[in-house]
Amino acid sequence: MTKYVINGGNPINGEVEISGAKNAAVAIIPAALMVDGVCRIENLPQISDVTTLLSILKEMGADIRAVNKRTVDIDCTRVKTMRATFDTVRRIRASYYLIGALLGRFGNAYVTMPGGCNFGGMRPIDQHVKGFTAMGANVSVKNGVVSAETDKVLRGATIYLDVVSVGATINLMLGAALAEGNTYIENAAKEPHIVDLANFLNSMGADIRGAGTYSIKIRGVRRMSGGSYSIIPDQIEAGTYLAAVAGAGGRIVLRDVIPKHLEGISSKLREMGVTVVDLEDSIIAQRTDPLLKTHIKTMPYPGFPTDMQPQISTVLCLANGISTVTEGVWDNRFRYVDELAKMGSLIRVSGRTAIIEGVSNLTGASLKASDLRAGAALVIAGICARGETTIEGVSYIERGYEKMIQKLSALGVDIKAIYTPDEPHLEEQEAV
Ligand code: EPU
Numbered sequence: 001m002t003k004y005v006i007n008g009g010n011p012i013n014g015e016v017e018i019s020g021a022k023n024a025a026v027a028i029i030p031a032a033l034m035v036d037g038v039c040r041i042e043n044l045p046q047i048s049d050v051t052t053l054l055s056i057l058k059e060m061g062a063d064i065r066a067v068n069k070r071t072v073d074i075d076c077t078r079v080k081t082m083r084a085t086f087d088t089v090r091r092i093r094a095s096y097y098l099i100g101a102l103l104g105r106f107g108n109a110y111v112t113m114p115g116g117c118n119f120g121g122m123r124p125i126d127q128h129v130k131g132f133t134a135m136g137a138n139v140s141v142k143n144g145v146v147s148a149e150t151d152k153v154l155r156g157a158t159i160y161l162d163v164v165s166v167g168a169t170i171n172l173m174l175g176a177a178l179a180e181g182n183t184y185i186e187n188a189a190k191e192p193h194i195v196d197l198a199n200f201l202n203s204m205g206a207d208i209r210g211a212g213t214y215s216i217k218i219r220g221v222r223r224m225s226g227g228s229y230s231i232i233p234d235q236i237e238a239g240t241y242l243a244a245v246a247g248a249g250g251r252i253v254l255r256d257v258i259p260k261h262l263e264g265i266s267s268k269l270r271e272m273g274v275t276v277v278d279l280e281d282s283i284i285a286q287r288t289d290p291l292l293k294t295h296i297k298t299m300p301y302p303g304f305p306t307d308m309q310p311q312i313s314t315v316l317c318l319a320n321g322i323s324t325v326t327e328g329v330w331d332n333r334f335r336y337v338d339e340l341a342k343m344g345s346l347i348r349v350s351g352r353t354a355i356i357e358g359v360s361n362l363t364g365a366s367l368k369a370s371d372l373r374a375g376a377a378l379v380i381a382g383i384c385a386r387g388e389t390t391i392e393g394v395s396y397i398e399r400g401y402e403k404m405i406q407k408l409s410a411l412g413v414d415i416k417a418i419y420t421p422d423e424p425h426l427e428e429q430e431a432v
Contacts, residue, residue: 002394002395003392004382004418005417006413008364008382008389008414009361010413012249012411012412012413013411014410017407018257020070021231022045022047022399023166023236024193025044025050025231026094027097028041028197028200028229029054030053030094030098031101031177034105035074035204035226036077036223037226038073038075039227039228040072041071041072041228041229042071042231043070043071043230045234045400046402048398049092052092053094054072056088057076060083060084061078061081062075063076082108082110083110085112086112089112089114090112091114092114094114096125096167096171099111099132099146099175100128100174103137104174104175104176104178108148108149111146112146113144125168127165128167130162131159131171131172132148132175134157135154135159136157137150137154155181156179159184160187164214164300168189169185169194170189173194173198173211173218176220177201177206177221177224178206178220178221179218185218187214188213190301190302192232198216203227204225205223207220232261233256233261235265236307236308236373239265239308241407242285243314243315243380244383245285245287246272247291247380249287251285253282254284257282258281259278259281259282264305265308268294269285271292272294273291274291291318293316293319293320293321294319295324295325295326296323296324296326297328300329306327310333310373311380313325313334313337313340315384318359320358321358323356327352333374336370339374340362342366343367344361344363361386362385364387365389366390367381368391370393370396372399372400372401375391375394375396379397379408383413383415
C-alpha cells in the first residue's frame with residue numbers, strides 16, 4: 001500500500017514553483033489529434049493523468065517524442081483510427097475529450113466511457129451529447145462505449161448549455177474547430193483552461209472568439225497545422241499551496257503563476273486573515289495572526305472554484321468561529337469530512353453545505369483519500385495537525401499534483417512517501 005506520512009504542526013516557509021495546469025493539459029493533449037503535423041506542447045505537468053493521456057494517443061498511432069521533462073512533440077498525422085475503446089481510456093475522466101477531437105477530425109468517434117475521480121456519484125455528459133447532436137451527430141451509448149456518427153463531418157450549430165459545464169464547453173469547442181460552418185456555444189464556461197484550449201487551437205490555425213466569456217463563436221476551418229504552445233500555470237495547484245500556508249501559518253512565495261486566475265481564492269484567504277500579495281507572475285502569502293471564519297459558495301469561474309472546496313474547508317476547521325462552505329457545482333463533494341473528523345474537526349454537512357466549527361488544533365490520524373482534491377485536503381490537514389498523519393489512496397493525488405512531496409519538503413514540511421513494489425510511483429512509470 002502506498003502512503004504519505006506527515007509529521008505536522010509547524011509553519012511552512014519557502015518558495016514553490018507552480019506546474020502547468022492539469023485541466024488545460026488534459027484538453028490540449030486530445031486536441032493534438034486534430035492537428036496535421038507536429039504540435040509541440042510545453043509546460044506539461046508531470047502527473048499521471050498526462051502520462052495516461054499520452055499513452056492513449058500513442059496507442060492510437062500518434063508519434064510522441066519527449067523533448068524534455070515538460071515538453072513533448074505530438075504528431076497525429078498517422079492516426080487512422082476513430083476508436084478509443086481500449087482499457088486505458090477508462091482510467092481518466094478527460095478521455096471524453098477524445099469524442100470531440102475524433103468527431104472533429106474524422107466525423108465519427110467511438111470512445112469508452114471514462115472513469116476518473118468519482119465524487120457525487122454519476123458525472124453526466126448529457127450537455128456534450130446535446131451539443132454534438134445539434135451539430136448533426138447521432139450519439140448513442142452501448143456497453144459503456146459512446147458512439148457518435150455523422151454522414152461526413154460535424155456541422156456548425158447554436159448550442160445553449162443548460163448548465164455551465166467546463167467539459168461540454170471544451171468538447172464542443174474541439175468538435176466545432178473543424179466543423180463545417182459556425183458554431184455558437186452560449187452559457188459557456190469561462191475557466192482559464194477554456195481560454196488556454198482556445199489559444200492552443202487558434203495557434204494551430206483554428207478560428208475561435210469569445211473564449212473566457214459566456215458566448216463562444218467558432219468558425220470551422222478545414223485543417224489545423226502544427227506549432228508550439230505553452231500551457232498556463234495550474235491555478236488549483238497554486239491555490240492548494242496557498243491553503244496550506246493559510247492553515248499551517250508561515251510565509252511562502254508561489255512562482256510562475258497568473259495571480260488574476262487566483263483572485264476568487266486570494267480574496268477569500270484575505271477575508272480569513274491571510275496576507276496575499278500579487279506580483280507580476282508570483283504571489284507572496286503569509287499568515288501569522290489567527291484565522292478568521294468566513295462563508296464560501298463554490299461556483300463556475302470566476303467564482304470560488306469547487307476544486308478548492310475540500311482544501312479551504314480543511315483550513316476553516318482551524319478558524320475562529322463558525323464558517324459555512326456551500327458546494328454549488330457538484331451534488332456531493334464532502335466525502336473527506338469523515339476523514340477530517342478522525343483528526344478532531346467539527347464539521348456537519350447539511351445538504352450541500354458544510355457547517356464548520358473552528359477548533360484550536362487537529363491531531364494526526366490514519367486517513368484515506370477518496371479523490372484528487374480530497375487527497376490534497378488531507379495532506380493540508382496532515383501539515384496542520386500535531387503528530388503523525390498517514391494518507392492512503394495517494395495515486396489520486398499523483399493524478400493531478402506534480403511532485404507534491406518534493407515541493408512540500410522544500411517548504412519545510414516533514415513528509416515522505418512510502419511506496420511498495422506492487423504500486424509503481426509516477427517517476428517509475430514510462431514517461432510517455
Ligand atoms: N453537468 C451536467 N451535464 C453535463 C455536464 C456537466 O449536468 O453534460 C453538471 C455536472 O454534474 C456538474 C456541473 O455540470 O454538476 C459542472 O460539471 P462540468 O462539466 O463543469 O465538470 P467536468 O468538466 O466534468 C471539470 C474539471 C473538474 C471540475 C469541474 C468544475 C476537468 C478534467 N475536470 O469537470 O475538475 O471540478 O470541471 O469546475 O477539467 C479536478 O480537477 O479535481 C476536477 C474534478
